[in-house]
Each structure stands twice: as structure tokens, then as C-alpha cells.
Amino acid sequence: xxxxxxADVVVVGAGLAGLTAADALVTAGRDVVVLEARDRVGGRLxxxxxxxxxxxxxxxxxxxxxxxxxxxxxxxxxxATFPTYAAGDSVYVHGGxxxxxxxxxxxxxxxxxxxxxxxxxxxxxxRTIPLEEPWTxxxxxxxxxxxxxxxxxxxxxxxxxxxxxDVFLGSAYGATAAExxxxxxxxxxxxxxxxxxPGTIDRGIAVAGGAQELRFHGxxxxxxxxxARRLDGRVVLGAPVRAVEQDGRSVTVRxxxxxxxxxxxxxxxPPVLAARVSWSPRLPPQQEAxxxxxxxxxxxxxxxxxxxxxxRADGLNGQGVFRAGSTVCSMFDNxxxxxxxxxxxxxxxxxxWRAWAGRPARHRRGAVLRAFAQVAGRRALRxxxxxxxxxxxxxxxxxxxxxxxxxxxxxxxxxxxxxPFGRVHFAGAEHADYxxxxxxxxxxxxxxxxxxxxAAAD
Amino acid sequence: xxxxxxADVVVVGAGLAGLTAADALVTAGRDVVVLEARDRVGGRLxxxxxxxxxxxxxxxxxxxxxxxxxxxxxxxxxxATFPTYAAGDSVYVHGGxxxxxxxxxxxxxxxxxxxxxxxxxxxxxxRTIPLEEPWTxxxxxxxxxxxxxxxxxxxxxxxxxxxxxDVFLGSAYGATAAExxxxxxxxxxxxxxxxxxPGTIDRGIAVAGGAQELRFHGxxxxxxxxxARRLDGRVVLGAPVRAVEQDGRSVTVRxxxxxxxxxxxxxxxPPVLAARVSWSPRLPPQQEAxxxxxxxxxxxxxxxxxxxxxxRADGLNGQGVFRAGSTVCSMFDNxxxxxxxxxxxxxxxxxxWRAWAGRPARHRRGAVLRAFAQVAGRRALRxxxxxxxxxxxxxxxxxxxxxxxxxxxxxxxxxxxxxPFGRVHFAGAEHADYxxxxxxxxxxxxxxxxxxxxAAAD
Numbered sequence: 078x079x080x081x082x083x084a085d086v087v088v089v090g091a092g093l094a095g096l097t098a099a100d101a102l103v104t105a106g107r108d109v110v111v112l113e114a115r116d117r118v119g120g121r122l123x124x125x126x127x128x129x130x131x132x133x134x135x136x137x138x139x140x141x142x143x144x145x146x147x148x149x150x151x152x153x154x155x156x157a158t159f160p161t162y163a164a165g166d167s168v169y170v171h172g173g174x175x176x177x178x179x180x181x182x183x184x185x186x187x188x189x190x191x192x193x194x195x196x197x198x199x200x201x202x203x204r205t206i207p208l209e210e211p212w213t214x215x216x217x218x219x220x221x222x223x224x225x226x227x228x229x230x231x232x233x234x235x236x237x238x239x240x241x242x243d244v245f246l247g248s249a250y251g252a253t254a255a256e257x258x259x260x261x262x263x264x265x266x267x268x269x270x271x272x273x274x275p276g277t278i279d280r281g282i283a284v285a286g287g288a289q290e291l292r293f294h295g296x297x298x299x300x301x302x303x304x305a306r307r308l309d310g311r312v313v314l315g316a317p318v319r320a321v322e323q324d325g326r327s328v329t330v331r332x333x334x335x336x337x338x339x340x341x342x343x344x345x346x347p348p349v350l351a352a353r354v355s356w357s358p359r360l361p362p363q364q365e366a367x368x369x370x371x372x373x374x375x376x377x378x379x380x381x382x383x384x385x386x387x388x389r390a391d392g393l394n395g396q397g398v399f400r401a402g403s404t405v406c407s408m409f410d411n412x413x414x415x416x417x418x419x420x421x422x423x424x425x426x427x428x429x430w431r432a433w434a435g436r437p438a439r440h441r442r443g444a445v446l447r448a449f450a451q452v453a454g455r456r457a458l459r460x461x462x463x464x465x466x467x468x469x470x471x472x473x474x475x476x477x478x479x480x481x482x483x484x485x486x487x488x489x490x491x492x493x494x495x496x497p498f499g500r501v502h503f504a505g506a507e508h509a510d511y512x513x514x515x516x517x518x519x520x521x522x523x524x525x526x527x528x529x530x531x532a533a534a535d
Numbered sequence: 536x537x538x539x540x541x542a543d544v545v546v547v548g549a550g551l552a553g554l555t556a557a558d559a560l561v562t563a564g565r566d567v568v569v570l571e572a573r574d575r576v577g578g579r580l581x582x583x584x585x586x587x588x589x590x591x592x593x594x595x596x597x598x599x600x601x602x603x604x605x606x607x608x609x610x611x612x613x614x615a616t617f618p619t620y621a622a623g624d625s626v627y628v629h630g631g632x633x634x635x636x637x638x639x640x641x642x643x644x645x646x647x648x649x650x651x652x653x654x655x656x657x658x659x660x661x662r663t664i665p666l667e668e669p670w671t672x673x674x675x676x677x678x679x680x681x682x683x684x685x686x687x688x689x690x691x692x693x694x695x696x697x698x699x700x701d702v703f704l705g706s707a708y709g710a711t712a713a714e715x716x717x718x719x720x721x722x723x724x725x726x727x728x729x730x731x732x733p734g735t736i737d738r739g740i741a742v743a744g745g746a747q748e749l750r751f752h753g754x755x756x757x758x759x760x761x762x763a764r765r766l767d768g769r770v771v772l773g774a775p776v777r778a779v780e781q782d783g784r785s786v787t788v789r790x791x792x793x794x795x796x797x798x799x800x801x802x803x804x805p806p807v808l809a810a811r812v813s814w815s816p817r818l819p820p821q822q823e824a825x826x827x828x829x830x831x832x833x834x835x836x837x838x839x840x841x842x843x844x845x846x847r848a849d850g851l852n853g854q855g856v857f858r859a860g861s862t863v864c865s866m867f868d869n870x871x872x873x874x875x876x877x878x879x880x881x882x883x884x885x886x887x888w889r890a891w892a893g894r895p896a897r898h899r900r901g902a903v904l905r906a907f908a909q910v911a912g913r914r915a916l917r918x919x920x921x922x923x924x925x926x927x928x929x930x931x932x933x934x935x936x937x938x939x940x941x942x943x944x945x946x947x948x949x950x951x952x953x954x955p956f957g958r959v960h961f962a963g964a965e966h967a968d969y970x971x972x973x974x975x976x977x978x979x980x981x982x983x984x985x986x987x988x989x990a991a992a993d
Contacts, residue, residue, distance in 0.1 A: 222688075222713030224942045226680040255680030256943030349827060353811055362833070362892060362927035366934065369807060372827050375820070431947055434820060469820035476824065483941035484682045485714030489889055 081338040084110045086530060087330045088343045089318045092120025093516055094504040095345030096304040096312075097150065097523025098530075102343075103308060105531055110339075111308060112332050114317035114473045118305040121477060121506075122516070124296035125464060127382060131413040132296040133420045135378055135466035137478060137516050138411075141290035143271040143280065144517035146524065147300070151293060154303040158291040162410040163284045165389065167396040168452040170403060175451045181283045183241065183398045191233030192241055198232055200277045203267035208510045211264040212488045221260035221488040228259045240401050245282050247406030247426030249514070250481040251374020251468075256427075261482040268511045268518075276511075284396065288515070294414065297516065317473070318346075320355040321501060328500040341530045345504040345523065347373060349475055360498060367490035370483065371507055373476030375430040377467040379405065379423045379445045381460035386412045386419030388453035395421055397452035404433055404444040408452060421449045421457060425467075434467065441465075479514025480507050497533070502526045539796040542568045544988060545788045546801045547776045550578025551974055552962040553803030554762040554770075555608065555981025556988075560801075561766065563989055568797075569766060570790050572775035572931045576763040579935060579964075580974070582754035583922060585840060589871040590754040591878045593836055593924035595936060595974050596869075599748035601729040601738065602975035604982065605758070609751060612761040616749040620868040621742045623847065625854040626910040628861060633909045639741045641856045646695030653690040653700070658735045661725040666968045669722040670946045679718035679946040686717045698859050703740050705864030705884030707972070708939040709832020709926075714885075719940040726969045726976075734969075742854065746973070752872065755974065775931070776804075778813040779959060786958040799988045803962040803981065805831060807933055818956060825948035828941065829965055831934030833888040835925040837863065837881045837903040839918035844870045844877030846911040853879055855910035862891055862902040866910060879907045879915060883925075892925065899923075937972025938965050955991070960984045 088099045091113035099111045117123070124132040139161065140147055151158065169176050169183035178184045182192070206214050214220065225246075229239040243253045250257060269276035269288065280287045293299060305312045316334035321342060323329070329338045344351050348371035352360065359365070388395050388410070395410030405423030412420045423445055425433055433441050442463055449457035468477035482491075495508050504526035509518030546557045549571035557569045575581070582590040597619065598605055609616065627634045627641035636642045640650070664672050672678065683704075687697040701711045708715060727734035727746065738745045751757060763770045774792035779800060781787070787796045802809050806829035810818065817823070846853050846868070853868030863881030870878045881903055883891055891899050900921055907915035926935035940949075953966050962984035967976030 218713070219688075222682055222684040222711075224680055224682060224685070226942075227682070227685050230677075230680075253680075253943060253947075255676070256941070256947070359928070359930065362925075362934075363889065366830065366833060366927065369827070369830050369933075372824065375824060428947070431821065467820075469824065470817070472817065475827075476820075483714070483943075484684075485711060485941075489711075489714070489886070 081329055081336040084108050084337055084339045086341045086343060087112060087337045087339040088345060089330065090120065090345035091118040091301065091305060091312050092345060092505070093122060093301060093519035094506060094523040095343065096301055096308065097520045098343045098345060098504050098527040099308055099311065100304055101524055101527035102530060103311070109311055110337055111312040112316040112318055112330065112334065112337070113312060113314050116314050118312060119298040119301035121468070121474060122298040122301055123466065124298040125380070127413065127418060129417065131417050133380055133382070133411050133413060133422070134296050134298070135380070135464070136297070138292055138297045139289040140293070140516060141280070141288040142286060143274050144288070144512055144515065145271055146520040147517040150520050151300060154300060156299050156303065157294040159294060159414045161284050161289055161292055162386070162389070162412065163394050163396070165392040165394040167394055167398065169398050170448070170451050171400040181287070185237060185241065188233070188237030188241055191236040192238035195229055195232040195238050195242070196278050199263060199266055200279070203263045203277070204275050206263050206267045208264070208267055211260055212491045214260065217260055217488055220263065221258050222484055223259045224255055224484055225257045225259050225262040226254035229254055243428070244398055244400065244406045247429060248376065248424035248478070249281065250427065250479065251376035251430070251477055252427040252481050256483060257481040258484040258487060261487050264487070265481070265513055268509070268513050271511060289409070318354060320357065322357040323499045323501065340500065340535055341533060342501045343504050343526050343530060344501055347474060347505065348480060348507055349373065350473070351503065361493070363490055364493045364496065364498060367486065367493045370486050370490070371480035373474065373480050374427055374478065375434070375469050376477040377425040377430055377434065377465055377469070379425055379465045380411060380463070381421050381446060381449055381457065382462035383419040383456070383460050386410060387456050391454060393453060395453060397448070399448060401428070403429070404441070404448045405429060408449065421453060423448060430469070434469065497529065502529055539787055539794040542566050542795055542797045544799045544801060545570060545795045545797040546803060547788065548578065548803035549576040549759065549763060549770050550803060550963070551580060551759060551977035552964060552981040553801065554759055554766065555978045556801045556803060556962050556985040557766055557769065558762055559982055559985035560988060561769070567769055568795055569770040570774040570776055570788065570792070570795070571770060571772050574772050576770060577756040577759035579926070579932060580756040580759055581924065582756040583838070585871065585876060587875065589875050591838055591840070591869050591871060591880070592754050592756070593838070593922070594755070596750055596755045597747040598751070598974060599738070599746040600744060601732050602746070602970055602973065603729055604978040605975040608978050609758060612758060614757050614761065615752040617752060617872045619742050619747055619750055620844070620847070620870065621852050621854070623850040623852040625852055625856065627856050628909050629858040639745070641699065643695060643699065646691070646699055649691030649694040650696035650699055653687055653696050654736050656690055657721060657724055658737070661721045661735070662733050664721050664725045666722070666725055669718055670949045672718065675718055675946055678721065679716050680942055681717040682713055682942055683715045683717050683720040684712035687712055701886070702856055702858065702864045705887060706834065706882035706936070707739065708885065708937065709834035709888070709935055710885040710939050714941060715939040716942040716945060719945050722945070723939070723971055726967070726971050729969060747867070776812060778815065780815040781957045781959065798958065798993055799991060800959045801962050801984050801988060802959055805932060805963065806938060806965055807831065808931065809961065819951070821948055822951045822954065822956060825944065825951045828944050828948070829938035831932065831938050832885055832936065833892070833927050834935040835883040835888055835892065835923055835927070837883055837923045838869060838921070839879050839904060839907055839915065840920040841877040841914070841918055844868060845914050849912060851911060853911060855906070857906060859886070861887070862899070862906045863887060866907065879911060881906060888927070892927065955987065960987055
């Protein structure tokens with residue numbers, strides 16, 4: 078056996094949750110080491126280099142009001158925000174026709190009344206969900222025994238509202254409403270706020286005033302890079318963790334970069350990967366079953382770079398909403414701030430990912446650029462650069478952007494989500510009640526977990 | 536690197552599917568090795584020794600009409616069947632009251648009309664499902680976007696039919712109707728037959744004339760033991776497979792007992808475990824996502840052994856149906872044939888498993904025996920032996936009895952279920968269209984996969 082190094086706390090995973098937890102533990106005087114499988118920090122946050130010191134994000138990137146945890150962290154780290162470009166019209170593409178519109182809800186005359194009703198009702202139901210224990214909601218069993226799609230189909234009476242919600246879920250869940258529990262979805266919506274502001278689906282969907290309102294100067298990964306710098310040598314890259322062994326006194330973490338023994342471990346990796354660690358003793362079967370079922374959705378980001386954001390001169394904001402049948406489900410102007418190049422970014426989520434992920438790269442590129450052209454005009458067909466980030470191809474993430482729970486999971490196994498296993502605590506965006514699956518949820522979970530470790534008896 | 540041994544085909548997993556495939560391949564003249572993680576063969580089939588040469592099964596055990604694949608195999612191996620004890624009354628336990636009844640459907644006056652209607656309708660809908668491509672059913676997208684529970688609640692108008700179907704699913708899925716897709720459930724029911732006999736839920740539920748009609752002399756594991764004997768030294772126990780590496784010419788399987796290189800591999804392990812193998816190149820993300828989502832339900836068998844099957848003298852057949860709220864969901868007379876001891880066996884499936892698995896063993900034993908006593912009388916409280924088999928605690932199975940697909944999974948990813956990945960073919964009870972999740976499905980899948988390997992170009 079190799080010799081174990083020692084630490085007070087080993088944090089596994091240098092994503093936002095793990096780094097936030099590590100930072101809080103170091104601040105509290107603990108001796109901490111962070112083990113990261115990849116050769117970079119940031120997890121689902123990754124900057125793509127555009128040259129000239131400019132970047133475009135290929136992972137999580139948007140923040141907005143009530144996301145006080147991540148906004149507070151950014152302020153503390155000196156990472157400034159700027160507004161997502163939103164001046165001018167968006168474009169709604171349906172049945173091959175493209176139509177300009179203002180605001181966040183596409184002007185579909187048939188779908189709109191039902192969608193409005195459904196959004197109002199989901200907001201009202203979301204307010205009845207006990208955020209920390211959604212499985213105790215009055216109708217928890219019924220709501221968790223139903224898909225979000227069944228409920229939407231009923232409320233919108235088949236007028237197309239389900240398709241439009243699926244456009245949002247394509248990038249939010251990497252899945253469709255057919256795959257998600259109604260209870261999980263109401264809980265997810267209830268969390269799109271903060272302690273003082275009830276969550277609403279409107280805030281989740283919106284750019285101005287919503288979850289897509291702001292971006293970070295220098296790219297979202299800069300948060301992770303600055304946190305790692307502050308951790309000053311405590312982050313070990315290229316250290317995938319294979320085994321976690323504990324007894325009553327300590328816990329040993331075995332990685333490809335060696336073993337560490339600690340009083341506590343913070344496991345800040347996607348739930349499915351937590352289930353795959355070799356555990357001794359074994360993870361409780363309920364927790365193993367839950368983590369295995371919290372599989373990430375499927376998401377890729379496809380981005381095209383142009384000399385300038387040419388669509389802006391046409392009064393377009395680069396945002397597109399594509400009803401079922403297109404390559405991408407939605408797209409945004411993802412240009413860096415200032416007078417630099419223009420970037421269009423499209424989400425290939427859930428159904429779109431499944432349709433396109435297995436096709437030849439040049440076919441997919443062509444289809445994505447044609448979708449971009451439907452929104453931004455024919456100049457979109459000739460980018461100076463095109464890149465893709467397929468999160469399902471990342472062995473240390475296995476999909477994205479988050480794990481929407483299937484029916485039955487939350488009521489059956491939900492209480493196991495955040496429960497420490499002996500000396501091992503779990504953290505990550507999927508362990509947050511507010512902004513579950515978002516950067517804000519990751520920071521909140523990291524901080525909460527650090528507090529729990531500090532409060533735990535040695 | 537260690538030296539690889541060579542074979543024409545490496546079969547991973549010595550459960551019924553893997554052994555059947557290996558047997559067919561050897562018969563066709565192929566050089567085969569079977570790698571098994573455990574120190575025994577049989578997978579989900581395991582005999583519990585009662586002494587005096589008698590056994591009671593702690594895993595899969597029942598067979599019945601239309602299960603021609605497993606019945607044919609048993610005949611070929613000289614393993615005889617005998618009828619599950621069914622003479623006399625069953626007992627229905629609801630709200631603390633126990634009531635005797637005949638047949639397979641409990642005499643619940645409120646639930647019965649709705650349940651009958653629901654069963655007739657699910658049989659009718661099941662006949663419309665294209666068995667080999669359920670995702671092409673006319674209403675596939677809608678049915679896969681709905682839970683089985685939502686549909687049952689609507690058809691039975693909340694009169695309790697859902698609860699009674701959940702009793703069956705507790706042992707059939709190890710889960711509730713709230714967790715399963717309607718489309719998957721209709722496909723599952725459609726498969727409860729054979730090429731000449733349409734599947735029905737009635738056949739799945741029934742003892743006489745149904746899937747619980749027969750048992751095997753010597754216990755179901757004897758099928759695996761005899762197959763392994765016929766494979767004569769080709770089965771390597773204690774050989775968990777960690778990695779599968781392939782190029783265009785061959786495939787190498789790395790196990791704790793060494794590496795083998797072959798022309799083809801049959802991976803006959805539970806889908807979730809197939810997803811956890813270290814693959815090079817990586818499993819296609821769609822297949823990885825599918826296998827990860829085909830998580831087994833939760834199932835334990837709890838069995839009590841008595842000097843004799845004393846309940847028979849009271850005109851009881853030892854069968855019990857427990858509506859929600861009890862420890863076990865259903866129970867059977869699991870005595871060996873002849874004049875030996877009496878055995879009562881209760882299923883702790885899905886909801887019941889979750890309620891009881893984490894409790895102290897002696898509390899659970901007490902609760903199970905009290906449930907047995909409600910059916911068989913107070914003598915049931917004092918067995919001469921009590922044992923449990925918790926399938927969720929088996930690292931090489933991870934639950935049981937099978938994987939009921941959640942909503943959205945079949946339409947999104949179903950076509951990937953049986954698709955070979957390069958030189959690797961997949962087998963197992965979860966890869967069968969007829970009797971999916973049953974022994975019969977395992978044998979069918981093993982034979983089909985062997986044929987596919989033989990038909991594949993070298």
C-alpha cells in the first residue's frame with residue numbers, strides 16, 4: 078500500500094461547489110486538499126479562447142437576479158458582470174417560418190393562452206412546495222407520480238404550450254418534460270428565487286430580469302480559476318478519485334495521484350459519478366439508487382464566431398426560440414463584451430442532442446449554421462470559427478446541465494440527497510434547493526456543506 | 536502489461552443469459568470463456584440451502600406458460616418443474632383486516648370494478664405495441680410521456696386499482712407504477728406471452744396458468760449450475776471485468792483474473808453495470824445514458840422456514856396480497872416439493888423495501904413474521920429459520936428484479952438497447968422483448984445474442 082498524505086478535509090472535485098467549500102474551510106482554518114480528475118478547474122464551467130484575451134463560454138455562463146450566492150462570490154473575487162445582449166428583437170422559428178418578436182415569450186397565437194395559464198399555475202403550485210422537503214408537499218405522491226408533460230398537456234389542452242416549455246427545458250434540463258417528475262419540476266421552479274423572493278418559471282426563462290440577464294467579464298470559468306488561485310497550491314489536478322474508504326475515525330480517498338487520509342471528505346462531483354466511486358463500506362443502497370437515478374440530461378453547445386455581431390445592426394438581439402423540429406432548441410448572442418467578434422451560441426439539448434449527436438460533425442455544423450441563419454440572416458452561414466462542446470462526451474461530467482428527477486425518485490429517495498455518509502458530505506449544484514443545477518446552487522451547496530463539515534464533531 | 540489469453544468469444548457474466556449464450560456458442564464450435572465477478576454462477580438465481588438436500592430460492596424462481604425458452608432449456612438440462620402450491624385460499628390484507636379469497640385477484644369490492652376495467656384496457660393497448668420497436672407505437676410519445684400511475688389513476692378513478700397494481704409491481708418491477716413509463720409498462724405486458732400468444736397482465740399476475748405457476752426441482756439456480764457444468768472449465772469465477780478495449784480487429788477484456796482478447800464479447804451483466812465498465816473507446820453516449828437509466832428496482836426476499844407447511848391444513852395456500860402499508864407486498868408458499876419443511880416467502884419490493892431496508896434486522900424480521908402471521912396464522916411467528924436476500928446489497932446486481940424504464944427513456948434511447956457496440960454484444964433479461972426481466976427473457980436474449988455473434992463478420 079502507498080503511504081497516505083493527511084489533511085483535515087479532502088474535497089473531491091474542483092467545480093464551483095468543491096472550490097467554494099474548500100475556500101470556506103480554508104478560511105475557517107482547516108487544512109484542505111482538493112482533488113480534481115481533469116487537468117483544469119471549473120467542472121461544467123469552461124472558457125473557450127477566442128484570441129486577443131477574449132473568451133466565449135462553452136459551459137454554464139448566465140446569472141441573474143436572486144442568484145445572490147454566485148453574484149456575491151463574483152463580487153468578492155473581483156469578477157464583474159455585464160448584461161447579456163438583448164436590445165432588439167428575438168426570432169421565433171416554427172414550421173420553417175421565422176418571425177421577430179420582443180420579450181421572452183414567442184408570439185405563437187395558438188400556444189400563448191394555454192402557456193400563460195400554465196405558467197401562472199405552475200408558479201402558484203410551486204409556492205406550495207416546502208423547498209427543503211418537497212416530498213412533504215400535500216400532493217407530493219400524486220405530483221411525483223406524474224410527468225411534467227402530462228400536467229402541461231392537460232393544462233394547455235394540447236395547444237403547443239408543452240412544446241414551448243420543452244424549448245426551455247432543452248437547455249435547462251437537457252431533457253423534455255416527458256422525462257421529468259411534476260413534483261421535481263415544481264420544486265425546481267420554486268427554487269428560482271431566494272429566501273425573500275418566491276421562485277417563478279418566468280425568472281428562469283427571462284433574459285432581462287431573469288436567469289439569463291448577466292454574464293461574467295472574462296468568462297464564468299474565471300470564478301473557478303480565481304478561487305483555485307486563492308487556494309494556493311491546495312488543488313491537485315489529474316487526480317481522479319477511485320475509492321473512498323472510511324471507518325469511525327477517518328476517511329481515506331484513493332486517487333490516481335495518490336491517497337489522502339482526512340477527518341472529513343466533501344464529494345463535489347455529479348451524483349452519478351458519486352455512485353460509481355468504489356466505496357468501503359458501500360454507500361447506503363438508497364443513496365446509491367438515488368445518485369444513480371440523478372443522471373444528467375444531454376447537452377451540447379454549438380458556437381459560431383464572426384468578425385462582428387452583424388445581426389445587431391438589423392435590430393436583432395441574436396436570440397432564437399426554435400419549436401420542435403430544429404437542430405438547436407434556443408440560441409443567444411454570446412459575444413464577448415466590447416467591440417470584438419460576434420458569437421452565436423445554440424443549445425443542442427435533450428431531444429435535439431439525441432437527433433444530432435451521432436451524425437457526422439460537418440452535417441451537424443451545417444444544420445446548426447442554417448438554424449443560426451434563420452435567426453441572424455445568411456451571413457451566419459460563414460463563421461470564421463465554429464466549435465462545439467458536447468457535455469455528454471466528458472467522462473467527468475457525463476451530460477448536462479443538471480439532473481431532472483424522473484417520476485417517483487424524489488418521494489422515494491429525496492431525503493437521501495444531502496445526507497452525509499459517515500465522514501463524507503455531498504456537494505454540488507444538484508444538492509441545492511435554490512437554483513438547483515445552476516452556478517448559484519453550486520456556490521450555495523458548497524457553502525452549506527462547508528458549514529456542515531465545520532459543525533460536525535471530529 | 537500482462538499477457539492476454541485468447542478466445543473466439545468472451546462472455547461476461549455467468550447469469551442465465553451469459554451461460555445460455557456461451558452454451559450456444561460452444562455448440563457452434565466457438566472457443567469461449569465466461570468471466571464471472573462472483574464466486575458462484577447464476578446471477579439473480581441463487582439457491583438457499585435448507586439442509587437434507589433441499590433448497591428454497593432467494594432469487595428468481597417462478598416460471599409459467601408461454602415461457603418456452605426457459606422451460607425448453609430446463610427440459611434439455613433435465614431440470615423438472617413442479618406446481619407452485621396453490622390449493623386452498625389466498626389472503627388479502629387491507630387496513631389491518633385479513634380476508635380469504637380464491638383466484639388471483641383480491642376481493643376488494645371498491646377496487647375491483649376499476650381494476651378489471653384497467654386490466655382489460657391495458658391488455659387491449661398492449662396488443663397495439665410493436666414488440667420489437669415499441670417507440671414506433673402510434674401514441675408512443677404520449678404514452679412514454681406519462682407514468683403508468685397517471686394512467687391507472689385515471690382509468691380506475693381513484694378506487695384503489697392503482698394500489699393493487701402496485702402490489703404486483705412491487706415484486707415485478709421492484710418499484711411502483713409512479714416510477715414507470717406507461718409505454719414501457721404496456722410493452723412489458725405485451726411481452727408476457729410468446730410469438731403465438733398475446734401477452735396479458737393476467738398471465739403476469741396469475742399463479743395457475745400464469746407466471747407463478749411452476750417452480751424448478753432443485754431450485755432455479757440449478758439451471759445455471761448445469762449449464763456451467765456443460766461449459767466444462769470455461770467459466771472463470773472471481774473475475775470482475777473492469778475494462779473493455781476494442782479496435783477494428785479484436786476486443787480485450789480486462790478482469791481481476793487477467794485479460795482475454797477475443798473476436799467478440801457478449802456482455803451479459805445488468806445495464807447499469809455495463810455503463811460502469813471502463814470503455815475504450817467510450818460507449819456511445821446514447822447507450823451510456825440508456826444503460827445508466829435502466830437502473831434496477833429495489834427488491835429483497837424474506838423467508839421463514841418451519842417444520843412443515845402448517846397453513847395447508849387450514850385450507851390456505853400461503854399466498855398473501857398486502858395492500859400498501861404492510862411490510863411485504865406479497866407472499867407465497869415457497870416450500871420445497873415433498874414432505875419436507877414449510878417455507879413462506881415475502882417480497883419486500885420498491886416502496887416496502889425503502890420503508891424497511893434501513894431498519895434494524897430484528898425489527899424487520901419481526902414485522903415480516905407478523906405479516907406472515909396475518910396470512911398463515913400465529914404459528915408463522917416462530918420459524919425454525921429466517922433468512923433474507925437483499926438484492927440491492929449485491930454489488931454485481933445492484934437491485935432487482937429488473938429495470939422498469941422511467942418516462943421518456945424508451946422513446947428517446949430505446950433503439951440503443953440491443954445495438955452491438957463494435958465487437959461487443961449485449962445480453963440479459965433486460966434485453967428481451969418477451970418476458971423482459973424474467974428468466975425466460977434471459978434465455979431468449981442469450982440465444983438471440985449468440986446467433987447475432989455467429990452471424991457477425993469476423
